[in-house]
Amino acid sequence: MPDAQPAHKRILLKLSGEALMGDDAFGINRSTIVRMVQEVAEVVHMGVQVAVVIGGGNIFRGVAGGAVGMDRATADYMGMLATVMNALALADAMNKQGLIARVMSAIAIEQVVEPYVRPKALQYLEEGKVVIFAAGTGNPFFTTDTAAALRGAEIGAELVLKATKVDGVYSADPKKDPSATRYNQLSFDQAMNQNLGIMDATAFALCRDQKLPIKVFSIFKNGALKRVVMGEDEGTLVYA
Structure with missing residues (x-):
């Protein structure tokens, strides 16, 4: 194959x-x-x-x-x-x-x-x-x-x-809240409404306006970068 x-x-x-x-x-x-x-x-x-x-x-x-x-x-x-x-x-x-x-x-x-x-x-x-x-x-x-x-x-x-250093975007700080869950994906509007602080406001607005998706992932996980570019379920996708 x-x-x-x-x-x-x-x-x-x-x-x-x-x-x-x-x-x-x-x-x-x-x-x-x-x-x-x-x-x-x-x-x-x-x-x-x-x-x-x-x-x-x-x-x-x-x-x-x-x-x-x-x-x-x-x-x-x-x-x-x-x-x-x-x-x-x-x-x-x-x-x-x-x-x-x-x-x-x-x-x-x-x-x-x-x-x-x-x-x-x-x-x-x-x-x-x-x-x-x-x-x-x-x-x-x-x-x-x-x-x-x-x-x-x-x-x-x-x-x-x-x-x-974190493998995605969570509903809360996973270090402080063990029940926090990782989002597989979020829209830009959802991320802004929840004030998740993924990037600074200027960067985030530019990505949203240009419909440029953001993937948040951990660079410290072995093979994570490859899984991201292959489109696998790794990290959190923020999309327009």
């Missing part, structure tokens, strides 16, 4: 910086990032085009104390630089695993990474390269969730994957 084909051909994976920490207080846990890259490599080898937006909280957390009282825009630009550091680490791990990764930054640091140019990003994806979008949207006051929604819409992603 022929191998099953992926249900999704182009995805945007949103990784928080905290996902790279493993059990560390801040920074990058090498074994954690290598395991994540192996998950990504598995779906890339199936022919899925993968773009990634990554946060910077794991690195910024280490300097957060000094940012108290800082101008918000300045702090946000520092956070953008943290995402560039994470993107470089992720690309390095991917290249060592046999993938070809390209980092594209929303702010100009051309000696380090290339600037974000949409046609070039699409070309890379069609060539089978992994594109890592760094520096958020390039603007303060916008989160990397919003960057994920924006870049997902720009590249024509079929699905935005919100990778978390």
Whole structure:
């Protein structure tokens, strides 16, 4: 029998910086990032085009104390630089695993990474390269969730994957309420009415307006990413 084909051909994976920490207080846990890259490599080898937006909280957390009282825009630009550091680490791990990764930054640091140019990003994806979008949207006051929604819409992603430590969206905090149940799927309106906080309001509204579905799943479950792209029952789907 022929191998099953992926249900999704182009995805945007949103990784928080905290996902790279493993059990560390801040920074990058090498074994954690290598395991994540192996998950990504598995779906890339199936022919899925993968773009990634990554946060910077794991690195910024280490300097957060000094940012108290800082101008918000300045702090946000520092956070953008943290995402560039994470993107470089992720690309390095991917290249060592046999993938070809390209980092594209929303702010100009051309000696380090290339600037974000949409046609070039699409070309890379069609060539089978992994594109890592760094520096958020390039603007303060916008989160990397919003960057994920924006870049997902720009590249024509079929699905935005919100990778978390929890295997979906629950009716309550499963750590505090053992009776909490996981939703298999939710409409955008249901998620907003229940104030589930899946993404920040700007990102969520952009996905809803563009009819870009979101899948919330655990990046720490072995094989979860593959099950998501195959269309299996993994995580929670939020749809228009």
